[in-house]
Amino acid sequence: MEVERVQRWVASALVLTVCSLFATGMAILSGTVDRAGAQPGLLIISCVVGLMAMVGVRVINQRSVLTPWLLLAFLPAAAVGSYYWLTG
16 A cells, blocks of 8 residues: 555545544534523534534545535534434
């Protein structure tokens, strides 16, 4: 395997891991705050961070940025937001 290819895989894994942990943490935090306007703002920040992670991985691997994989960026915010919405 080429060294550049391995470097891209490692960088992609690091970007995706760090950003997805941060996005999930922001989504969980949105369910625990008591301020009225904080929950939507934190969910939006979570979506933006997830989107930046997916775009970063695509750019590192020199692929097209516009792809259906970008929908995965909204997964942490949608999962946690829907959980807290359903449980009240």
